[in-house]
Amino acid sequence: MLKGGRSWIFEKQPAILSTGVVGGPFEKQGKLSDDFDRFFDDLWMGQDSYEKANRTLIEDAVQIALDKQKLQKEDVQFFLTGDLINQITPSSFAARTFSFPYFGLFGACSTSMEGLALAAFLVNHQGAEKVVTGASSHNSATEKQFRYPTEYGGQKPPTAQWTVTGAGYAVVGNGTDFTSPAPRVTSATIGKVIDLGLSDPFNMGGAMAPAAADTMTGHFQDLGRDPSYYDLIVTGDLAGIGRQTAMELMKENGYTLTEQQYKDCGLLIYGEDQPVQSGASGPGCSAAVLYGHLLNEMKKGTYKRILVVATGALLSPLTFQQGETIPCIAHAVSIEFV
Numbered sequence: 001m002l003k004g005g006r007s008w009i010f011e012k013q014p015a016i017l018s019t020g021v022v023g024g025p026f027e028k029q030g031k032l033s034d035d036f037d038r039f040f041d042d043l044w045m046g047q048d049s050y051e052k053a054n055r056t057l058i059e060d061a062v063q064i065a066l067d068k069q070k071l072q073k074e075d076v077q078f079f080l081t082g083d084l085i086n087q088i089t090p091s092s093f094a095a096r097t098f099s100f101p102y103f104g105l106f107g108a109c110s111t112s113m114e115g116l117a118l119a120a121f122l123v124n125h126q127g128a129e130k131v132v133t134g135a136s137s138h139n140s141a142t143e144k145q146f147r148y149p150t151e152y153g154g155q156k157p158p159t160a161q162w163t164v165t166g167a168g169y170a171v172v173g174n175g176t177d178f179t180s181p182a183p184r185v186t187s188a189t190i191g192k193v194i195d196l197g198l199s200d201p202f203n204m205g206g207a208m209a210p211a212a213a214d215t216m217t218g219h220f221q222d223l224g225r226d227p228s229y230y231d232l233i234v235t236g237d238l239a240g241i242g243r244q245t246a247m248e249l250m251k252e253n254g255y256t257l258t259e260q261q262y263k264d265c266g267l268l269i270y271g272e273d274q275p276v277q278s279g280a281s282g283p284g285c286s287a288a289v290l291y292g293h294l295l296n297e298m299k300k301g302t303y304k305r306i307l308v309v310a311t312g313a314l315l316s317p318l319t320f321q322q323g324e325t326i327p328c329i330a331h332a333v334s335i336e337f338v
Helices: 050-068 086-098 111-124 139-146 204-223 239-252 283-300 317-321
Strands: 007-009 015-023 078-082 102-104 130-137 166-173 183-189 232-235 262-264 305-313 328-337
Touching: 007 111, 007 204, 015 050, 015 283, 050 086, 050 130, 050 139, 050 166, 078 086, 078 111, 086 102, 111 130, 111 166, 111 183, 111 283, 111 305, 111 328, 130 139, 130 283, 139 317, 166 283, 183 204, 183 283, 204 239, 204 305, 204 328, 232 239, 232 283, 239 262, 283 305, 283 328
Parallel strands: 078 102, 078 130, 232 262, 232 305
Antiparallel strands: 007 183, 015 166, 015 183, 130 166, 183 328, 305 328
């Protein structure tokens, strides 16, 4: 059901039935290592290119999610996913492996919640019984495409972020068939493209913060809610600079987010001793943190209601070279453990 200008209420409350979360060697050293299902010991992952390794991340995470529910690929109606590589080829090649009916998505780092919102919409309105959705990123493949190959050893400013090598995927199914308490998708708010004129590719958090604030404000207005409705509000990967900016913008919009209630996936995944500048980024960041750590915390009873706002910078190497500014977007999904 459409609520307000850009939000959906899911009356049937589709459930997140199972998840698969896979990471690289750097993520294994991070704060959330216990919430991953598997780690690879090197960035090549048995492949001869980083792009193929990105595909391997996807395939492993999806297979883990399927195995947890003892599902065959024929049990899945649709596959919704995306990544950062040109033409989202790792996602498309993974879809080739599984032979799922496939929607390829690109929302940059917002793809994780774009996919979850659409998966819940399909299941809620009987367009599917089971949908696999998620997102991934690979540090070395992304650095090579958007900035410099890691072998170059280029220096980065303090505003830069570290792209997560990881993948998080979920099986979303009909909530009415799942009688025990489970994480259920109850609503979603679709973002608008926001561009306030920033052009620095090493300050993604600052560029994306206005989009996050716009979507959160729209969510609260559409649903008539206050931030206190949620036990946790978490953005995708604004990291240190972007998170602080988002808090200030939300205050200007009339909503106060407390330090305790409002977190950012880009500040949760790595330890303080890991050299990630401002924090983490990448579609795999919010996907891994949600489908691993946050859902585990919900099952433990730490949180009952969370709002996940994944943010994305919609630039490309070409637009940056042509002097364009950075348009950004954010999608919000509310998950309740009921």
